[in-house]
């Protein structure tokens with residue numbers, strides 16, 4: 077008798093209240109296979125993998141693992157069988173060591189005492205076997221994001237995973253880190269581990285997958301991978317229409333030579349004398365490794381990291397060292413790379429999440445009240461403009477898919493009518509079509525005079541949008557370039573040269 081596939085999903089449908097999230101979805105994953113799931117934000121990818129992992133049941137349909145119907149098994153029993161979901165957001169314990177994380181709190185004891193030597197020895201062996209060169213005693217908080225992601229996978233392997241579900245594991249990684257993660261995944265695949273891989277990056281999906289399923293509005297579109305598949309074809313399957321990439325127009329808008337932001341000799345957390353002007357209507361691309369000062373620069377301008385000295389002028393006015401409230405009052409808005417922690421108010425509704433930063437601004441009504449009617453009408457406009465997938469603006473944020481929550485945060489920023497928008501990884505987790513909608517909106521606003529500081533590890537995107545590039549290293553700006561005919565390889569080479577020159 078033929079061995080059944082490792083995983084079989086048969087005719088799954090899922091309805092949340094009035095929302096149909098999945099309709100009649102079936103797929104298979106074979107041992108050592110990589111099956112990718114693609115789809116727009118809200119298409120049903122997380123719902124499907126949550127059903128496979130046993131986080132919630134399907135409305136109809138069944139799931140077989142190694143030929144066995146696992147419908148009645150909860151998440152823990154499924155983990156014991158070998159199904160492991162590695163979610164998008166770090167699920168490790170940052171204040172515990174790497175070894176403690178590998179053992180996930182179930183620590184071996186000897187004579188009633190935790191056997192630290194055994195824990196660290198076993199962890200060291202596993203780290204070496206899977207090629208992660210870190211000391212098992214290091215705190216997870218101190219790991220780089222790539223090492224933290226690898227650790228999540230090693231934790232899954234430690235518990236005997238046969239099928240690992242990776243939900244957007246490459247977000248915010250550099251190209252080199254992505255390549256490293258793929259090598260890691262391929263090595264595990266060669267040993268027979270199977271993967272379900274969720275990503276919005278079509279190139280990497282094509283590079284890695286044995287099988288691809290596109291979900292659109294909860295419906296399934298299997299992709300025939302036996303023949304050549306192009307990114308453009310995948311993009312149109314995902315979006316249900318052609319997707320055009322937005323590009324920065326060379327002719328900039330009015331007053332393009334005026335300076336909006338002037339920063340002189342900033343010193344502070346990881347900043348060692350940073351000076352730069354940002355022109356009106358300019359998109360300034362920011363490049364730098366973690367710890368280079370690039371992110372700290374963005375956060376300092378919004379009052380989120382320590383500034384010791386230096387001057388900032390915005391629109392010709394000197395700004396006292398900023399706090400988020402002051403920054404917003406000066407027309408400066410910031411989107412954090414960590415929206416889960418620093419942006420989303422999960423139990424509030426979409427309307428409140430969009431309006432919150434404008435209560436002291438354009439939504440302020442007489443007597444200090446908030447103009448609720450205006451707030452609703454603006455929220456409704458953003459919902460339509462950015463195609464936020466929800467039943468209404470009264471839906472709670474935690475009922476939205478991850479990417480749609482991000483669109484709400486982008487709407488919140490735009491709603492403050494910023495004169496300077498600071499974007500830190502603005503399109504992470506956003507599907508290909510929505511990404512272009514967001515970029516087009518930003519390009520349009522900059523064309524009308526808004527300045528933008530754009531930090532992303534997605535260099536393809538950065539080169540499409542930026543007018544100039546600033547490279548950070550060791551808390552300093554080391555190179556400033558006009559973005560003319562620079563390739564990704566050249567950009568990476570400049571970034572690496574700066575690092576190696578130190």
Ligand SMILES: Nc1ncnc2c1ncn2[C@@H]1O[C@H](COP(=O)(O)OP(=O)(O)OP(=O)(O)O)[C@@H](O)[C@H]1O
Pocket residue numbers: 092093095096097115116117118119120121122123124465466474475476477478479480505507
């Ligand atoms: N707990 C919930 N309550 C109500 N609706 C939900 C819930 N979870 C998901 N949904 C809805 O189900 C649909 C599918 O969401 P899902 O999270 O599966 O999308 P996704 O493809 O993973 O999107 P993303 O790429 O943004 O992460 C969306 O319309 C979402 O709003």
